[in-house]
Amino acid sequence: MGVRIRLARHGTKKKPFYRIVVADGESPRDGKFLEKVGTYDPLVDPVKVSLNSDRIKYWIEKGAIPSDTVKSLLKREGFSANNN
Numbered sequence: 001m002g003v004r005i006r007l008a009r010h011g012t013k014k015k016p017f018y019r020i021v022v023a024d025g026e027s028p029r030d031g032k033f034l035e036k037v038g039t040y041d042p043l044v045d046p047v048k049v050s051l052n053s054d055r056i057k058y059w060i061e062k063g064a065i066p067s068d069t070v071k072s073l074l075k076r077e078g079f080s081a082n083n084n
Contacts, residue, residue, distance in 0.1 A: 005059060006067040007040065008033060020051065020070060022059050035059070040073060049077055061068055 011017035020038035027033065037059070038051040056079065060066070066074060066084045074080075 003059065003062070003064040004067060005037065005056065005064050005070050007069055017043075020056075020073070022055075022064055041073060048076070049073055051077055051079060053079055 001026050003022060005020065005022050006029075007018040008021045008023070008030050009016055009029075010019055018040040019036050020040060021033035021034035022035045022037055023031070035055060035056045038049065041048040051074070056074070
């Protein structure tokens, strides 16, 4: 299926915290991943997103496909996959 950039859920019940990870498309949501490239905390106001843009750019160049949610987070943070 290929490599995906997606969210992995952490935190406790009703208090989610997400890691933005690069993982094989067939591995489970919270399972094995290749690299952690950022975090997303939806509970604070404003929402806190931290990204390692160099590594995200590297993985996108290698063919990794961001999930819809990660794509929207990247766009919101001003990251464009087309910027080289």
